[in-house]
Amino acid sequence: MIKEYISTNKDRFLGELFDWLRIPSVSADSRHKADVRKAAEFLKEKLAAAGVDSVSISETKGHPIVYAEKIINPALPTILVYGHYDVQPADPIDLWDSPPFEPVVKNDKIYARGSCDDKGQVYMHVKAFETMMKLNLLPCNVKFMVEGEEEVGSDNLGTFVKENKAKLKADIILISDTALISLEHPSITTGLRGLSYMEVEVTGPNRDLHSGVYGGAVANPINILCSMIDSLHDENGKVAIPGFYDKVAELTASERLALNKAPFDLDEYKKELGIDEIKGEKGYTTLERTGVRPTLDVNGIWGGYTGEGAKTVLPSKAHAKISMRLVPNQISSEITELFTKHFQSIAPKYVKVKVMAHHGGEPAVTQTDSEAYKAASKAFEEVFGKTPIPTRDGGSIPIVALFKKELGLDTVLMGFGLDSDAIHSPNEHYGVNNFLTGIETIVAFYKHYAKK
Template sequence: MNNYISENKDRFLSELLDMLRIPSVSADPKFKEDVLRTAEFVKQRLIEAGADNVELCETAGYPIVYGEKIIDPNLPTVIVYGHYDVQPADPYELWNSPPFEPVIKDGNIYARGACDDKGQMYMHVKAFETMMRTNTLTCNVKFMIEGEEEVGSSNLGTFVKENKEKLKGDVILISDTGMLGNDTPSITAGLRGLSYVEVEVTGPNRDLHSGLYGGAVANPINILCQMIASLHDENNRITIPGFYDNVEELSAEERAEMARAPFSLDKYKKALDLGDVHGEAGYVTMERNSIRPTLDVNGIWGGYTGEGAKTVIASKAFAKISMRLVPNQTSEEITEKFQKHFESIAPASVKVLVKPHHGGEPVVTPTDSVAYKAASKAYEETFGVKPIPVRSGGSIPIVAMFKSELGLDSVLMGFGLDSDAIHSPNEHFGVFNYMKGIETIPMFYKHYAEMSK
């Protein structure tokens, strides 16, 4: 099997680069044709790899690519989930090479989606091809590759609800997370949830001259800043009433266990060029970004942002704000609490609109399941080290949905690194990681089939 992989390495890479050339940005309607072309690309590659019943399942949004290989109804069935859409690539000017013209440099593939999630998703297609060609497939497999993950998987829930029979299986297998390092493999055993809102603050009904009106009317940008600033207290705790009500508090033992993962604050600060870290009092960095809920402004805009100076009081100011949630918080609860609070703190001199975007629920995946143990053995086999279970700060909202709708746990076999700059300019994915994924995934199938007997 490893022979097959090494013999086909160049093709495995060039196919991925072909897919990365298609700008499948789901958030921006102007890339619609490209997103659809990417779905078609994945469909064709699944057919070529040997999958049956491959189809584009239409949804209200972008289609879900489905394909399967049922070799024996008595064997366990692995459902592979991934996504072919990518984050927007702007600001373009910060990329060292254009985001949709992939290049391999210093052992890394640079492109939007190289890691998240085209690269990681495609490892599964190539691992499947390898098992088919080398006659080593030990489980049934069903692919479900969506095109709306980066905009909240809006239509996946409906698809899953309406296709429970088709999606019968034993475990969901996902590579859309990272690991601690190439010599410290890890498996994600928990994910934060997400509430995402857009807010609009309106002051005067039109832009005003700041000389003639400055000081006399509420400036919506100043007010928005005040409202945003008030969402954290001096300990960097979030001030929304009831925000922490349901937060799962970890025991001292659990926190001590977490603290054993290798982490260097100096290296962390150096890598990001930070004078200091910043976060909730009473928690260390690795807790702040995993077991604690957060509130971040993801975008803000208003007034004159061009070159030079314009003395204007804007009529409106906007922000996109997201909150990461931890177990026992729910997206609906937190979005509601945010909305109520944000409206309540607006002064009479402005009007406020809160528009909820998609949300997602936090999850903790069991580390004592057969699937987790099979994944652990797979990494151990290819990396030579037993992987560490970690809680990630990211969100894959559909993991909770798979559990509630299909009753299935997910196993999160990520091969990316924190430094891959996903969602950032110069996103990349190690060729080492891509190939290691293609090697490790078949090991999972092998151990999962054996341990399921």
């Protein structure tokens, strides 16, 4: 019956999602402020149409939060669904095969910015709710909290959560913003990395100089920045910031064994990425490197002349965006401070260095022996015919740690994306089957969780 309803309404479900994807809700870019709001309004309408008791758009200092609820019986369990309707910038636009905000289906995949992360995954919840309402199957209460600032650090969600603790009262948080191993190997994410995202500015001379007249006599801030960045890793691929690993929880031998049981084909991995060799911290496998080890990456760098042709400039400034992924029990604010102090301390006297923090988030680990995890596991078994594997995910959903701290609630991470979906990249996509199967699995979760 559920399968049939989803199948019958498939085209409408996709059509609605496409309308949502057409709204370029890029939270990082102030030029898209109105689009972000438009995406919130769209979601509000669709939640109302699906049958919630109430839905509102709550203002924040940044982008608004969409909040809705359906309370069928206060005595029943309550699921709080969290997601985000904002998306990453689409740059570099010229690498997209089709326009990022004009969704198309190719090879049964929806191509568009946000198709997977996270509009597509949020919309599964809206349609799962609609399905349960239409079929009279909703077995418990549900609350929706969908924010518009996840891609820029969820700066204002913390305040919203703190100010609305009573309203947000629930039994479990349910989030679809992660990936499965594959449709053949369903999995549930049980760990997420935290994040510290920094921006640095290195200033040499007070103006751009002619590299002929001054080159060789004045420190070049790009060369200095490169040298400073290079020094942030040692020869074993470890992050060379004093104190960086002090609080890192080392896995036990059995935990490592369990983690490495997930299906992983290194040759396939390399082939899919087009690389000859992988690179990472010595002594750890790829699954460990992305799942349980902290890292440091330069996300962007710029300085000097970057246009067409040649300009012989010795620039005044060079910049980089540098982020660190954190694992239990690192604390984002501490790592941000360690980075700031270290980066300033290694600045040579030839230059001036500014370090700014963009945003951070705490790492999180979820339990595999909880009622909620068991319900999720049963839901996957029912729909996929296989027991899902618990995995550690390299990405960050800082809100998971926040929910635990502020609301005392655990989270179930039922994600239906794939690592190959190119989220945050050109040609982001999301499988039509992932979307439809996701809806079915979410409905199954409600059923099993309500029985707990």
